[in-house]
Amino acid sequence: MMKFFNLKSMIGMFLILFMAACQDDTGSGAKVEEGLAAKLNLSIQVPAVEEVNTRAIANNESQINELALFLYSENGSSVNYSVDLTRYLQDNGTTGNGYRTYSLNGDVPVKTGTFTVYAVANWSSPFANSNLGSYVTSGDVPSQDELKAMLAQNSSVLALGSGYLPMTCVVPNVTFSVAEEDGTNSLSLSLKRATARIEFTVQNGEALNAVQGEFIPSTFQVFNLPSSSYLFDQGDNMVSTDYFDSAVMDVNEDGSFEFLMNENVRPAGQKISKYQDREIYEGNWTNPTSFKNAPKGSTYVVINGYYRDNTQSGPVSYRIHLGNFSSTGSITNFTVNRNEQHLYKVTVNGIDNISTEAEVKNPGAYGDIEVRALQFTSEPTIQDAHYVIYPIDIKAENVSDGKLTSNVSWLTLRTDLTDLEEQGYWIEDDRGTQSIDIPNGTTRVYAFLEENIGEVTREATLSLYQEAYSDFKEEFVVQQYPVSWNGNIGCERIEDGTYPWGFMWPEGTSVTYKLPGIFEDILARWWASLVLDLTGIERYSYVDVDRPLASISSVTINFDELNATGVAASDDDGKANTNELYNYQGINDASNLIAGLEGLGLHPDKELPLNPTEFAARACMMKNKFTKRVETEGDNRLELPVLRESDFVWYLPARNEAPSMVDSERPLSGDYWTSTAAPTGNENAYKFTAGTSSADQLEHRNTSLNVRAVRKR
Structure with missing residues (x-):
């Protein structure tokens, strides 16, 4: 049976939520004759995401590459139409508060009337993958129900690369009229990204200094990513969707990683009174069949790495369910909304230890970890000057690639003894090699030491490690007395x-x-x-x-x-x-x-x-x-x-x-x-x-x- 421990680490999570709605700046709401030619002067802003101990949002995550409006008459008439604004767009850069603004280069022809306006930017994004582009090209207009039900579908995309993010906005009760002076109407849009950004930073806490410990994250994997979400914000009305798991990806050298995802609106978790309750699972840790308290389909991240201190070492992994469990949210929250940026700061204080600071408002995260222990269970004892067979015990738990090496030719190794060696004979033909495999379980290794006819005590270093983590070695120093000489x-x-x-x-x-x-x-x-x-x-x-x-x-x-x-x-x-x-x-x-x-x-x-x-x-x-x-x-x-x-x-x-x-x-x-x-x-x-x-x-x-x-x- 595998042995599991709780990895108790300090996680600070900051969720910056941008819930800005699109606004109608026309202000009149007066009834006008529909369908007449009019002009539109449009101002657009894309809200920035506030930084909290993380890098700035990538430039193209707030850029508009293409923009269209779908307008639906609120009077029930057939004056429904679309306008492609892409060729009119002018990027005005970012403001002091980090907002990116756009305006139109020229007046856009529109029709008079009172409309509900659906704005869509970057529908060609790999994160959108919808059929909206065909409507923009043809000039046809889907029904409002069809538009609301339209999905952004991406079953494998986690990084934006050189593309752009889909953004949408809905503005009701917008009136366009033929003005008496210049005939130009104004409209302001505040677009929201249809995706969420997730960022992690993993660091070692001061508590590890006392045990000479460190945790080095290496890879991460994301589970239960929604394959699709609504293109337009539907609030808590989450689309019924399939889920996919990401590939295993590398953590950056500074211990950070990030990814983008569709929104994942989940109901509140049940029977959760402390953070540990979020991660209770059934089945095998590496392949849980279900979570007892987390809602089905909740997104979670598994971080893999290598932990070592002065008493234990081995590859470890731990799991964090996403959600707004910060001081502004709830311990039962498992939802990732669109246009949110989740910033998780993970501080590892020990393989099974948590330090709680009074000023920390967010709960510590306890992820169950599987420890694959590979360690010496024998204590070194100095050996005699003659030929010696020295037994050394090693424990390998959940390890399939253990290695033990000797740094000197006068000490060789093997994991069993021949019949003659069992009787105490030091057999040159069967003394083993300088490098051997260590099987899973408890193993007695036999070190074969040649005689030391020198004048001083000599040392050999045995290095125990996993081949997949060869930079992390546990060492066992073997000392051997010299002959106690008295003349010849x-x-x-x-x-x-x-x-x-x-x-x-x-x-x-x-x-x-x-x-x-x-x-x-x-x-x-x-x-x-x-x-x-x-x-x-x-x-x-x-x-x-x-x-x-x-x-x-x-x-x-x-x-x-x-x-x-x-x-x-x-x-x-x-x-x-x-x-x-x-x-x-x-x-x-x-x-x-x-x-x-x-x-x-x-x-x-x-x-x-x-x-x-x-x-x-x-x-x-x-x-x-x-x-x-x-x-x-x-x-x-x-x-x-x-x-x-x-x-x-x-x-x-x-x-x-x-x-x-x-x-x-x-x-x-x-x-x-x-x-x-x-x-x-x-x-x-x-x-x-x-x-x-x-x-x-x-x-x-x-x-x-x-x-x-x-x-x-």
Whole structure:
């Protein structure tokens, strides 16, 4: 299930409404004889839209490119006609209050009478897309009902470009007469745009400074845009129309965007007492099936971007229903009227936080957001100087393009381990790469660190990001200690536990694995027997194989037969001692053998009180880099660890090497095993006590002591 949060942001909305009606300046209203020739001197103004923290209206949004009048007799006569004024238009520019004015270049012939005048400008606009132009060209006049019902239709237009906006005006009770002096009548028109302008500005609030946060808007999309509206203002009588959704569009670099739309008159929302109630929805956030309180068909905007702070980051989106919910409107208002300019100022104060200022009159906007989290859930811990497999946990929520990269070649990555790596082997062949994909969900990544034989702690930076937002990375710094050098020898830095010296296991330290019976599961028995034969299991002296027929029936591992007598006798060569112990009668393969048996679904007949495959020399040997050998027989494949002589550098120190272990930053403390066995018997080995200058004391091999691996320069 997707996890959602509320993005609480501060939105200030300013609606500048220009409701100026067309006016009749003739003033007489007297009854005159209809149909006589007369002259008209016309003055026209296009109201400006007041600016509030936004750019000025584009010049062509207030320009008239074409203008016609449709005149209908108010006396019920047939003196109805149209006048194309386009060729008479003269642009007088803008006034001090931002109004654009026009006049006529010459007198226009009209007819006497009292009329209702319908003025239409820019009927060829892509926002008009009506059949009015054919009437202007032909000189025919539609009925008033036809004219009122005429639609401006645009199912994909959101930007004006180089065109012009349709504007209309209706003036009733206009009387033209033949004047006694110059025969010229006057008429003033105040045209209103048939569309609305919507502008957004998105910015970060001061509250984000406390969490080192920022929100960077990238795209937006508009939903429920009316495909058409009445060409002439019908008040609250909204046309029945289809709706369309815009394409996803880019937000400007300064965090602003704008678009034009047909008016969308909607009834008041229900059950709304606070702003959050406007956005309550049903269904999936990115595809809501309905809104509980917003009227059907209400226009809304979804803003997409990237949010990050010092605790979380990811792509986010939030939704705002349009409407006049400013201090001059109502929280229940979802209407966008013609000739309105809506200015929305969005201040993001946190991914789920809102700061409310007392002087803010407009309610804060709460848009539900979907957080696609991609983050490290592990905390960095410093790593040791030897070869290391370092697990790091990552959480990816609703992410399909996660990436993790390493900035250094000595640290590589993978999201799973091979069977050998599960047993603790650092396998060169399977160490991964410097860049990996991160799947959705919780993932454990394994960082493979090469040894650090330098003099100082080194760092690698892991960068976690989405490919679609590669500029926004979460970083995880991995530190690795150097070897703690003392002359020509150095030791590891972090002790990972205590171990027995080994090879003195109590009598009866053995386990038996039984294969399925022939009549129980012959195929499983045959398969397990084949795999075990592939390992060469019978070559180990401490392994008993029971094979009553052609296939194996049981395997017994007798650890108590391994006492390592006569090996690891050197006082000075810990590397030789470690090699002898690790390879003693194939004991190094015992852990692989047990893992293989249990990987076949077999279970031991008992739980041993200690793990004979974990002993001091092996713990040190596992600090090295291994390769692997692959053996196959038919479709069967077996991987075995291989330690090349050139890669064998870490070992358990001999008794005369142990006193050279020095670590001023992480001092040694207590007793440590050496790799030197007691000169007589098979029960004891030498130990070294931190702070002393020699390793002359013996300890029983079953005792668990500290262990530090060493290496030469």
